[in-house]
Amino acid sequence: MRYxxxxxxxxxxxxxxxxxxxxxxxxxxxxxxxxxxxxxVAMEAGLxxxxxxxxxxxxxxxxxxxxxxxxxxxxxxxxSHVSEVxxxxxxxxxxxxxxxxxxxxxxxxxxALSSMESQVDRETFINGKRAMAGRVKKLAGIAYLRxxxxxILAQKFIWGxxxxxxxxxxxxxxxxxxxNHLPKxxxxxxxxxxxxxxxxxxxxxxxxxxxxxxx
Numbered sequence: 001m002r003y004x005x006x007x008x009x010x011x012x013x014x015x016x017x018x019x020x021x022x023x024x025x026x027x028x029x030x031x032x033x034x035x036x037x038x039x040x041v042a043m044e045a046g047l048x049x050x051x052x053x054x055x056x057x058x059x060x061x062x063x064x065x066x067x068x069x070x071x072x073x074x075x076x077x078x079x080s081h082v083s084e085v086x087x088x089x090x091x092x093x094x095x096x097x098x099x100x101x102x103x104x105x106x107x108x109x110x111x112a113l114s115s116m117e118s119q120v121d122r123e124t125f126i127n128g129k130r131a132m133a134g135r136v137k138k139l140a141g142i143a144y145l146r147x148x149x150x151x152i153l154a155q156k157f158i159w160g161x162x163x164x165x166x167x168x169x170x171x172x173x174x175x176x177x178x179x180n181h182l183p184k185x186x187x188x189x190x191x192x193x194x195x196x197x198x199x200x201x202x203x204x205x206x207x208x209x210x211x212x213x214x215x
Contacts, residue, residue: 016047020041020045021066022045023041023044023045024041024066025069025070025104026044027041028108029104033063033107033108033111038052038053038062041062060115060117060119060120061120061121063108063116064116064117064124064128067108067109067112067116071132071135073102073105074098074105075135075138075139077098078139078142079138081094082146088147088204088207088208089204091143091147091207092161092203092204092207093200095203096199096203097196100195100196106195110166110169110170136158136159136162139162140155140157140158141154143157157207160203164199164202164203164206167198167202168195168198168199168202172193172194172198
């Protein structure tokens with residue numbers, strides 16, 4: 001296999017990093033986090049494995065970058081639609097719909113904080129938290145403009161929605177065992193604990209309380 005030439009300029013390095021992230025996303029969509037290796041990512045990107053490690057020293061760091069790109073992509077989709085939102089309930093419903101429309105984003109959200117962040121170096125951890133703070137501010141700005149919330153409440157509102165979404169993902173995880181191996185009452189509970197149901201059941205009361213505080 002012929003590998004791509006070494007990237008020397010900053011622009012070429014940035015382009016190569018983007019290509020690696022895109023290759024990792026492709027493989028993650030095909031096989032999931034547990035099934036892909038750095039060697040597979042290198043091959044998908046057309047690079048030597050050693051070159052890949054110059055950009056991403058571990059798969060946790062690489063997967064967190066994929067997660068960050070998916071998060072930013074979700075915000076862009078949500079922001080492009082939210083101008084049509086007229087109230088807090090509709091805001092929550094659209095938040096939920098756009099948040100849950102990418103299975104890989106949901107999967108990585110369920111693992112990014114619990115397993116990946118604990119294994120990265122200090123600099124990567126700090127950069128990741130700063131990036132997340134920027135995303136929260138961007139979402140809070142949307143809430144401020146569309147719902148008339150004051151800036152402080154808007155940030156609390158967004159943090160609340162993101163916290164609820166993370167918990168809803170954990171509650172909506174399906175077991176690996178076949179459903180017919182589980183008791184009927186357990187299957188009934190699992191069936192009722194969809195991401196949308198769990199999210200909206202918690203988010204709508206939060207919205208109502210914050211809007212009361214905003215008046």
